[in-house]
Amino acid sequence: MRRRTFLASIPAAVLADTALAQEGTPGSQGAPAAGQGGAPQPREPLPTRWKVGEDRFVRPDVGPGDRPVGASFASRTAVYGLSGAAGSAHPLATQAGIDILRKGGSAADAAIAINACLGLLEPTSCGIGGDGYAMIWDPKARKVVGLAGSGRSPMALDLAMVRARAKNGALPALGALPVSVPGAVDAWWTMHRRYGRLPWAELFQPAIAYAENGAPVPDMVAYYIRRSLAAFRRPGNGIEETANALKVWGMADGKGPLAGQVFRNADLARTYRAIAAGGRDAFYQGDIARAIDRYFKRIGGWLRYEDLARHRSDWVEPSATDYRGVTVHALGENTQGLATLQMLNMLERFDLQDAGFQSPLSIHLQAEAKRLAYEDRARYYADPKFARVPVEWLISKDYARQRAKLIRTDRINTDVRPGQAPSRGDTTYYTVADKDGLMVSFIQSNFRGMGSGLVADGPDGRTLGFMFQDRGQLFSLKDGHPNVYAPGKRPFQTIIPGFATRGRDPWMSFGVMGGDMQPQGQTQIIVNRVDYGLEIQSAGDSPRWHHEGSSQSMGEDSAGLGPTGLLRLETGVPAATKAALADMGWRIGEPDGGFGRYQCVEHRMDGATRVYAAASEMRADGLALAY
Template identity: 35%
Template sequence: MRNLELPGRSVARSMNGMAATSHSLATLTAINTLQDGGNAMDAAVAACAVQGVVEPESTGIGGDCFVLCAPRGSSDIVAFNGSGRAPNAATAQWYADRGIEKLERFTPHSVTVPGSIDAWTQLLRDHGTRSLGDMLQPAIRFARDGYAITERVAADWEGEIEALTHDPVTSGIFLPNGKPPALGSVHSQPLLAASLEMIAEQGRDAFYKGAIAEDLVAHLRELGGLHSLEDFAAAAGEYVDPIKSGYKGYDIYQCPPNGQGVIALLLLNILSGYDLASMDAMGAERLHIEIEAMRLAYGARDAQLADPAQAEVPVEKLLSADYAAELRATIKLDRSAVPPAPAPIAAHADTVYLSVVDKDRNAVSFINSTFNSFGSGITGPKSGVVLQNRGGAFSVDPEHPNCIAPGKRPMHTIIPGMVAKGDRAVMPFGVMGGHYQAAGHARFLTNLLDYGLDIQQSMDMPRIFALPGEGESEVEAESGVPREVLSKLEDMGHRFCEPSKPIGGSQAIHIDWENGTLAGGSDPRKDGCALGY
């Protein structure tokens, strides 16, 4: 239990249902949905749709979606991959012929076909109780009538002014009067409201086959993109078999590649060889091991992760105890000996993650993203849909497993998590923050399971991130990391820098089966909260 005399958040606790999101309006939307008789999947979709309006820099219907769910709290976890694909005309040779060596963010070449609306449709059909049209109504109201700009949203928006100037449509919507809307002011998105209403009335085909698809494809092609109406019409996410690894008596579930969930599990496997609980939770010994393990795991990620439908991804090897032991053996306890992972193809980004558990203990771990803040910066001129830049994670090197190809899905950073024990789900959880997410999953779980911190304390603790490819051995360190600890780490060969913004965000809900209660946490680095009823 936290010291109640100090600033901080108490763990949210309830009996019937709970939601935790990175925006208070989204959390309230989820709770309203649950209290109105909807289930956890209904609430998750409704909340995420709201976030796509009120947190427009982080997510939206122009992005992708991954989900883990535990029907009635069972450990028979369901996984859904709602990531979009490259256009069918996108070949490595096409880019090579034009001298394109990187799929730059503000170009149509970074845009993959969005997967969110298809994912929401399938998930509501199979695991919800309400229609997509009904679940879009709160988002429609906020887009049409307006929403107040909150602290983290305002800070992120202010940092993306240049990004919002590449497309006149985008700047017209998100830089009214030439600047971001001020903190506490009201912003609305009438074009997006009309698109959401169209989807609510006509279903997913309005996005993938109707006027919205026509608007987006026409704009992308005008900018030199390869997208076609056939690419949008063919969009379809899929159910996949989740992967898992054991840690401290629990099963940790992730979606399989093309996401980086396997790297979160690899990190845990490496860390499982140390007695972390005997170390100071914010001491140099623990942080040194964490930094070195990150470099090893992210090096494996950027060399091997890709779309398994079009490349060989050695998941079994990456999850094996032998491989973790092999990597662990290269870590020196007294000095930095692991070189930084290669620079990732795509820049560091952010997203939104949410957890929902209902009265029947259906548990949903849900993540949705446009990758960079405001994605590609490209917006449909008639639809108001901001398109993701997830294609920027592709390589154009034909020898790389993550090389772009027709209909291929890029390596993805967004990963929902689920913890189970025996035949029951215990906790949907997730950590936002672009490339940080795999490291964030491992840090959150070790805080919780090795150090016995509560769900909120495990999120609050200051974070570090060993940036891939950033200098000889540069590590982001939040201001809460003690200076004396950083000094000890510097003596071991580490170099530190300040993060450009707080590292990530997180949500989680723990199911206490014995007492019949729920405990939720929400990251103070964001504008959200956990609420129950």
């Protein structure tokens, strides 16, 4: 749709309202003055300074500064280097990764060092109590390989027991019930054995040093730690004990660190030293595993030494689809990665470039594709070792063609359901690339926030220093559902790394963190780059949409959002676009900070010379570096 045609399609009342809103903006050229066209309407006074203790300083009339190059909304420029690049959610973690690369380490080595640091520096999103997944560009094999580090449910916990303790037909978010085997450490070990160059123990030195000496806590991490601890202290939350979590993160007031306050975690440093010395076996078969076993027996939980001892990660073959000449890769297994491919296959049926960047039609088409893909996500995605997942059918172009016919360009579809398969059938993300062309796209998470609220006892009255994930909450309790709970089964996973190639060459190692936002965010990055030509930093800085209210794979629909759900739009989405989307039938929600966090390393060739470009998320405290 051309701009002139698009403007003509917006109701005149919407354009008039938008114009009036712009005229009434304080400081705008069109603002009516007293005595000229009537007295100005009274409005709330705008803040003149950022008050101490407040999380945000909001001035709706103030926009970003002017950059002389790049997109007008971009926060900064991508960083460039010839020898390596890294991007993560914490500057110190990114620096640790670059240091490992400079020492001769591989991208896999740097990825492990970054993740170990993030477990200390960003415990609100990740840690060794959670799972991890990777997609890796292997320059020798010239292909993308996948690594699934997903833990399984405890063998001592059966479906009847889970149902007896369920809340509103779903597993609770906190406590021992949703805890599954942590898969991250074995994923690191498995990746290192194939792609590592430096000694295993050396990769933990930066994280151990920060844990023992301390590091200042960034604003967002401090904010979310304090929110998590408040939830853990809330009466009736189902957590068997909270003393250990408060011992690790409570600080002096028991409420958590403040922004800029120095945080130390000697307990985690001791656990890291054991893993550095003993490898993955120290965690899954050694003293750490025995301490975990004793702890869950003490609190009445179900995770046992035997569950840890039998855990192994899996090398897997990623799925892929072509989107306008770019091959987008995704992990199937028990993740939601297929949703990204499904969305892109449907969107390929529409001319998004003609629809226009940040236009109502473009966002409408993307959100409708999401709703259709997520109904399939809720119906079919599960551990393939327990269920037959119709992967090839789900990501086929023929199926996408059928689904795309359900999308109307002028209004929202009020009856979205999963397709009929043939009868046969909070998170942290970081990315690293090295001088030899190895690129690692890694995502790791404890699931919701900091996780289950449970921190295991350690020796000498201390703790192990990390929190267990609550990933098991994503099991379904419905009979016959492929994702129904079973002992020794991997739950549906929201965490998905991203990777895109062009021809036989790598292009982007990227990811967007944040629960169900991840396929939505990955799709928006690909669309921004392929359809709208944005470079890697502005593709992430561009205002995002986030649709809530699709059916959930745990068998529980989002409550109170109605049949069409809620479409949240960031502040930067044009006012006319928001109004036109509402006129199409979308229920528009206010921004809530749930738009994901992005990192990316792009591979380029300048003649025969490899160049890396790296970008990081402006919505968080992260950093991208290259050298």
